[in-house]
Amino acid sequence: MPPHVDLVIVFKTTTITLSKQQAREDAAKAEQQYSKLLTTLKQAGFLATGRRGQKDGELVILVSSPPRTLASLVHRERHSDFLSGLPTSSILEATKSFEDGPLSAAERIRLIHSHIVSLPQDGGLGIAPQSDDWKYVDSIMPLHDSQFNHAWLKVWTTTQFSSTKVDAVREQFGDSVALYFTFLSTYFKALIFPAIVGAGFWYLGQPYSPIYSAILVGWSVTFVEYWRIRERVLGLRWGTSGSLKVERYRPDFTPGVPWWKKELRVLASVPVTILFTGLLGCLMTGIFMLEAFVSMLYTGPAHMVLQTLSPAILFTLLVPRVLRSHLARAKSFTAWENHAHQSSYESSLAIKTFTLSACVSYFNLILSAIVYVPFGDNITGWVQQQIYTGGSLIARDVPVTAEFIDEKEVVGVWNLTDVEKARSRLNPKRLQEQMFAFMVTNQVINTLTEVVVPYVIRKVKEYKAEKADKAAGGDGKKKKVAFEDEVKGGTESDMETKEDREFLEKVRLESARPVYDVFGDYNEMVTQFGYVVMWSAIWPLAGVAALINNLIEIRSDAFKVTNLTRRPIPLRTDTIGPWLESLTFITWFAAVTNAALVYLYDGSSHDGATTALLVPSAATDGAAVTASTLDIAIKRQLLFKAALIALGASHGFIIVRGVIKHILEMMFWKGSPELHQAEINAKEVKAKYLNSVDSAVSEKGVASGEVAPIEEEGAKTFWSYDEGLDEIRKAAKDA
Structure with a gap:
């Protein structure tokens, strides 16, 4: 059975040098930093050992956390969450055992990675890749779980994305990746409505329809506001709501800079x-x-x-x-x-x-x-x-x-x-x-360049490397620098089994992959959303094209994450961040553009001459749009009126958004099971805390529920006399 490895640190033993003297000095510095790295990791309670990497001048340092070290990290984070007000149902006992693996794989990796890279003032080790103190540390990565990846892709090729599957993705890749796939799945399902409506208007031959544009803008606002609520619900369900409160400092952060300097920058x-x-x-x-x-x-x-x-x-x-x-x-x-x-x-x-x-x-x-x-x-x-x-x-x-x-x-x-x-x-x-080029041609090309081409290139490289290795007698590449805990001679030790050697080869292959980042995927989806809501009045089939593309995208992205890139480092988050604000801006701009496009190109609001100029369907195929139809002054007047209508639409958007937001809040947030459970959990935690306080007070001499004796003599006389009943009886006699 191969060893359990939580993280792999890619260590570059050489940098760009100009002379042999510089190369020797560089190697000496690398050896010094390598020894410091292993010492720091081992003193923090981790297991660490180095092996040769995929290329010359590269090492891979395998890191694993014993149960005691992991328990300490979990206990510290749970206390930090409690003090910062994050949703939780209990405070973890310090003596709780983790040998049975109660933590998900993503939580385990996230805790260890966060402790290694976070700054010392946050309680971490401060090993930040490519920083001034660790310039030979190239990157830190977790390893893929091949069994999970295979099962995940197999399930997704036959069934649809569900909440059960997103929980499995979260346990494997963390909150950030799970949130992206949840967003992509929600967006895909939401596209069904505009796809059906758009196909109907396209079949009727009605581009630039004011009815379709109004429906489209209303749908876009509904989707964005629904997702805003969906984020909050998932944050409560996953226990990540308010996770920004406990976010660690960036390694490059310099404390002490005044706020006004930051704003000026x-x-x-x-x-x-x-x-x-x-x-x-x-x-x-x-x-x-x-x-x-x-x-x-x-x-x-x-x-x-x-x-x-x-x-x-x-x-x-x-x-x-x-x-x-x-x-x-x-x-x-x-x-x-x-x-x-x-x-x-x-x-x-x-x-x-x-x-x-x-x-x-x-x-x-x-x-x-x-x-x-x-x-x-x-x-x-x-x-x-x-x-x-x-x-x-x-x-x-x-x-x-x-x-x-x-x-x-x-x-x-x-x-x-x-x-x-x-x-x-x-x-x-x-x-x-x-619109056809943007929604169909470009998206096909993007899928090819994003998934197919990298996969083919990787397979070709692996084939060439295997062929070269066989030609060299299977010895493989030799490393330039060897350190004290490495295997000598450039090959694995005879003590290592065939299974260990296969595992190390897997480590080297994964270290050669690029890093996965959800930034580009969000950018792609938000841009596509803009095409659908801002411009599909031109070509109503845009929603259909986006729906078909995303049916492939959700699976191609899963393939990319599992087969083409390194395993993502789990990140704790409760929102898609700036992309939500980008979606909100696009919905507002969609109201503006749709109003202007409908006014200019619908034709029902203009005379025949204007329609012949601005509406392609009003002219015969290939017919010229001549300058004699309208002069420039009238065209400018049309554009000015379109701008005024767009301005009015932007104000109407504010009202429509407020109404839709209120309705969705009442439907999906107020009284939701997640919100109700979060309130119950908060009360339980507060009750446990108060009970612990009461117990502490009781131990100091005041028993729980015991009333302190009255010591003042005058107080006994005052509290022993009551005239309430006498007054009531007196009132009854007078009546």
Whole structure:
């Protein structure tokens, strides 16, 4: 039977060096820190031993906690929870045995990991990976339970997610991962309603329907407010409600910084975020103009390549660079803000990153809705004029017509001889095509790049490594540095069994995997939610596409967690954090965008000319939307009215949200079994505490329930006389 290992510490024995002298000094420092690490762990009551790692210059330190050490950690946390007001039914006895494993695997790993990495002022060991004091400690990870992973995936391929299964996920991976899969499952079930309604409106051929948009906004508010309550219910059920009160300090936290300095640092990041948002907006506007207008007028060499590939190439080359640059600066600013706890750090980082992520996701749709469709013909004419006149001020006010161009000499690769023909290439169904690309094509590509491609790459690497190992005679790689408790010679000891060697190989393979983080998965789901609630009035089948995608997503994410990444480190949490606020903001913005889209494109509120311009279905397929239909002044007036209607919708949203929130509170929170049980548990704990206080007082000389004797003589005379009955009888006689 392989040894029980709670955590694995990946230790890098070498860093980037430039000379042999530096390499020797580096190795000496690594050996010193390695010895210090083992000493610190063993003095804290842990079992620890080192083995060679997956690569040269890498070690894996296996850590296990004896029952006595674990009991001490549990006892300390239960007392901390009680003092901080977290829901609990009893205080753990100090003598309670843990040999029978009453703790879940996730709780065990979380307690040990938290004790190792937390700061000494929080009672921890302060072994923070890649910190100044532990720069050779690369990372800390738990090991996967292969038996559970196999059973979990097998069950999920045939049945649906339930509360029983989420409890099993929580016991294995902790609150954070369980909360994500609960959110994903709840969101998937909630999507059934808009999918059915959207399919009905699509079948009836009614995009931009005010009824569908109103239903959609109401559904989005209901879902977000229901999830807000669901979080609280789960927090009570799991005993994590208010867990932020007992959150440990971040290893990088510097105490003593005044609050106003922290706030100024937070404000300092705002101009940077605005700058990157503006840069990204300008970049995407340029790509949009190239794709939508300039490429239609170009008729020179490789014009088909320019029209189809150049926007995608520019987007791929430029946009990710801007996002990576912003992410690096966002992390730097967030670290500089000196957040005391990891939850506030992640919240601040999520706000910064989601701002640009939303810009990338929704900006093209915004441009198409308020620029391409209303002003596409005018912009096409302006582009033709700029190309033909070269931007000269003299000819800028001259209308560009076919007759005007025919009078001049036309040289070049631009289609300027037929204005109406160029305008006829405007795509009146661009919004629907964009929604299809975002909701179907992009999500298929995302699943492939997130799950399929990493799995294939890993299998190829494992095959090559196995082949190379066989070619080398099965000796494997040699380590560069050996320390005193390691096995000499680069191979496992003869005392280790075949089962032990297989276990160590499993450790090395898992240490080579990337770290799993729910941040990206939440970002993906929140972005998808935005597409459904803000833009599916354009293409009502968006809800159906999201439902099908999430049916696959909930299983592909489970496969990713169990087979493609390291086992997540369990985290204690009672909320999805900043993503809930992002969902709330999206529901408000959905009310604004749906009101504007319905006014502009529904057609029932405008005359026939406006409908022909703004509603693609009002024109024949491929028909041109000409500039003579409406002039720019009328279009601007329409947009101004749409903005006013959107403003009114934002105020109406506040009222609707308040009503829905009140109804859901009464239905799912007030009188819920979890709330009732939490109140009972709180009373039990207080009663036990008071009983313990009464017992202590009794031991000091006052028996429980015993009345202290009256010592004053005057008091006896006063309390022995009563005239109440005499007064009552006197009143009866007088009557």
